[in-house]
Amino acid sequence: MPTANNTVHGRVEQARVELTPTQLAVGLALVAALGFALLFVQDPMLHDSMHNFRHAAGITCH
Amino acid sequence: MLAAYLKRGVKAGVVAGLVFGLLIAFVANPLVAFADELGHGSHAIGDNHEHATGEHHEGSGGAQHDSTVSMTVTNGVSIVSGVLWGILLGGVVFGIAYYFLEPVIPGTGGTQSYLLAVAGFITVSGAPWLVLSPQRLGAEQALPAELRSMLYGGMMVAGAFVCLLAGFVYDRLRDTHGRPTATIVAMLSLGLLAIPAALSPVNAVESSLPSELASGLTGTIVFGQALLWLLLAGTHARLRRRSMDTGPAAIATDPTDGTLSAD
Numbered sequence: 001m002p003t004a005n006n007t008v009h010g011r012v013e014q015a016r017v018e019l020t021p022t023q024l025a026v027g028l029a030l031v032a033a034l035g036f037a038l039l040f041v042q043d044p045m046l047h048d049s050m051h052n053f054r055h056a057a058g059i060t061c062h
Numbered sequence: 063m064l065a066a067y068l069k070r071g072v073k074a075g076v077v078a079g080l081v082f083g084l085l086i087a088f089v090a091n092p093l094v095a096f097a098d099e100l101g102h103g104s105h106a107i108g109d110n111h112e113h114a115t116g117e118h119h120e121g122s123g124g125a126q127h128d129s130t131v132s133m134t135v136t137n138g139v140s141i142v143s144g145v146l147w148g149i150l151l152g153g154v155v156f157g158i159a160y161y162f163l164e165p166v167i168p169g170t171g172g173t174q175s176y177l178l179a180v181a182g183f184i185t186v187s188g189a190p191w192l193v194l195s196p197q198r199l200g201a202e203q204a205l206p207a208e209l210r211s212m213l214y215g216g217m218m219v220a221g222a223f224v225c226l227l228a229g230f231v232y233d234r235l236r237d238t239h240g241r242p243t244a245t246i247v248a249m250l251s252l253g254l255l256a257i258p259a260a261l262s263p264v265n266a267v268e269s270s271l272p273s274e275l276a277s278g279l280t281g282t283i284v285f286g287q288a289l290l291w292l293l294l295a296g297t298h299a300r301l302r303r304r305s306m307d308t309g310p311a312a313i314a315t316d317p318t319d320g321t322l323s324a325d
Contacts, residue, residue: 006165007165008162008163008165008166010165011161011162011164011165012162014063014064015064015161015162018063018064018065019064031150031153031154031158034146034150035150035154038143038146038147038150039211039214039215040211040214040215042207042208042211044130045130045131048130048131048136049131049135049136049139049140050136050139050140050143051094051136051140052086052090052091052094052095052136052137052140053086053090053139053140053141053143053144053147054143055090055094055198055199055279055283056082056085056086056089056090056094056140056144056282056283056286057144057147057187057283057286057287058187058190058191058196058197058283058284058287059214
């Protein structure tokens, strides 16, 4: 079963069967929230807290 | 099946993220604090600051870099962010992206993990760094912050696109023209990144740091990210090999702590 669908299309199809839309939405929301918070939020409080991390990761900063 | 892939990706992310968190705790936190102090603080510190103003480091801990939060908070949140960064990259790149792209990534076994790591590094760090240099401590920059965020995001998209294109080109040419040609052309297609890099507005940076310190910081940043991706790939390749050893049934039935429970 796992190796039967060895194309990207097959993987997409299988994911569509396995995942409910809710799971998909929750997953996407989590990833988007975490990614946005770590990379792009410029709010002074958050920004200054993550100051050292952003510099260490070479992410655009102040 | 996707759940098993995601689990492996997040596990690799936890390992790499913890190491990256340690790197932040022991290298980046003190280094950034020192560079900030040097960049924003008094410019009276001469070349002999190491000997002459030795007490300067201990003395003015929280005074520099007009921050809204305390030094302790910055250090702590930065470490946690570093761990989360690893988990995010592990989950997204080695969990989700690997699940969908596994059939088309060239190579077998561990090679796939390392190739994916290279693509991830180019997407997340390499491509944006072509436009915005990684080292911006104590620097005056020409472009406003919003525009720089957009540029960073835009270059990430460009990086992902170019990496996918390289994989696509390799797959197409491998059968008709052989492996070496396919590899070379795929590498050349990465050079397309030069186009958006050349077209984007120039971010002129005026740094007040000594050039040796600035280049040292750049090296640390690049090394940190390279290390992160190397750890991600290494851990992922190892986890994958182990799951292969326990048999494909273990992947198919969503293993609970490695026990082959027949459901």
